[in-house]
Amino acid sequence: MSKITVKAKALWIDDEYTRDGKVIAQDFIDNAAEAGIIIVPFDNTVDGLAELEKRYLDFDAIILDAWGRLAKGKKGDDPTALGNSNDMLHDLAMRKHRSIPACIYSGHMGDLESTGGKAPKFDKHKGTDLDKLLAWVIEQAERRDENVVIAKHSEVFKVFDENLLPGDKKWELVKLLLEADGIDAATIKANNALARTFIDAILDGLNTESASVMPAEFQTGTKWNMTYAKMFLTGKEVELRDRMPRRTLTPPGQTLPEHLGWMLGTIVNTPSSTGSHDYREKHTQYAHRAVVNALCELLIWYHDFIMSKRKK
Secondary structure (H helix, E strand, C coil): CCCCCCCEEEEEECCCCEECCEECCHHHHHHHHHCCEEEEEECCHHHHHHHHHHCHHHCCEEEECCCECCCCCCCCCECCHHHHHHHHHHHHHHHHCCCCCEEEEECCHHHCCCCCCCCCEEECCCHHHHHHHHHHHHHHHHHCHHHHHHHHCHHHHHHHHCCCCCCHHHHHHHHHHHCCCCCCHHHHHHHHHHHHHHHHHHHHHHCCCCCCCCCHHHEECCEECHHHHHHHHCCCCEECCCCCCCCEECCCCCCCCHHHHHHHHHHHHHHHHHCCCCCCCCCCHHHHHHHHHHHHHHHHHHHHHHHHHHHC
């Protein structure tokens, strides 16, 4: 079996990555890109960690300088910046309930014995250390279960590469896939309900100008009438019984392939039945897995459908 290739993303904080507003370390960023690593650079700790806090789950590793700049407008080559960075990273990890591995990439290697701690250290002045640094970042990414899931189901996650769904849904989908097996009844119930929320997001996308599929009459506030939506997408006329005056909407044809019409029913109806307080029938992770698998199939279709509309 071939090895799954993950994509890695690292935050890089180094006061020397720019000079007078110009990027002077583009070679490092390009070398990382060739190795499959996206580098997000900042020239000071405060701005870099503000970005990290906003997109914490996106990052696999953090690359720090030994002597850096604490905040914009402060002097660079500050030997206290590393200690401040480590303190701020510890606080952030406690609040996020997850630590992101950090290393040091610096030209001040002689000053690291007392300030660097146990973090891996790479010397800017050694060409071989660049390869070691990039390999270390890739290793951190490969250790994350979330990245393995994304790489394994890469066709499903294309929908997020094209920004066709809100970014927070990406990590919700990762959670669903990681917890599809061997979980307790309460988590199954919660995750079934979570899977159902993706349908509202998909219907929002089908209501955009580029898609122009879903009639706005099917939506109340931010919620869609799932019965109307399923009927319309599968090519059936919809009588708007909750609208006055009553009227019937006729779809231009069948938008969803037949098998996806059934799968949409699985995603919508399973949480409705198993989530009911008076539902006493046994249901297991296999029913939940059916919901997650159906959602993945629907997301692949949704990506392909929207992209085909954009090309027209």
